[in-house]
Structure formats: structure tokens, C-alpha cells
Amino acid sequence: MSLVDMKIGEICKILSINNEDHLKRRLYDLGFFPGSLVECVLISPFSSPILFKVNGALIALRKSDAIRIEVER
Numbered sequence: 721m722s723l724v725d726m727k728i729g730e731i732c733k734i735l736s737i738n739n740e741d742h743l744k745r746r747l748y749d750l751g752f753f754p755g756s757l758v759e760c761v762l763i764s765p766f767s768s769p770i771l772f773k774v775n776g777a778l779i780a781l782r783k784s785d786a787i788r789i790e791v792e793r
Contacts, residue, residue: 721793723786724770726760732791733757739788751775752789 726732734756737744751774752758761778762771768783 721791723758723760723772723781723789723791724767724783726758726791728760728763730793731757731759732793735790735792737789739785743785747785747789750779751777752779758791 721732723732734752734754736754737747737752739747747753756774759773760770761773764770769780770783770786771778771780772786773779
């Protein structure tokens with residue numbers, strides 16, 4: 721499943737990031753890397769952006785970016 725499939729309050733472990741290299745590097749800098757735990761905090765009314773908590777930081781991602789991050793429950 722991907723980050724966009726998460727429900728509010730759910731915590732998952734990141735498995736992989738299937739994105740372009742420059743965006744993958746940016747996501748790594750923000751704390752989104754394999755093995756990290758991520759919590760879905762808020763989903764906006766139109767499903768984009770989505771607010772996640774990773775490594776103690778709150779990060780908003782566009783749905784188009786979040787859909788490329790694979791996670792497991």
C-alpha cells in the first residue's frame with residue numbers, strides 16, 4: 721500500500737520510495753526513508769495535501785508524491 725491509503729491516526733513503516741532521484745533525495749532529507757515510521761495526521765478535504773508525522777516533524781505532501789511511497793502496516 722502507499723501513504724495515500726493510510727487513515728488518520730494510522731502508523732506504518734516505509735518500505736520504499738518509487739520516485740525521481742531529485743524528489744527521492746528531498747524526501748530522504750525530510751525523514752521519509754525505508755524503515756522510518758510515519759503517522760497520517762490529517763487529510764485535507766480534496767485529499768491533497770496530506771499531513772504526516774515522521775521523526776517528530778509534521779510534513780505535508782501532495783497526493784501525487786505520497787502515492788509513490790510504499791508502506792506496510
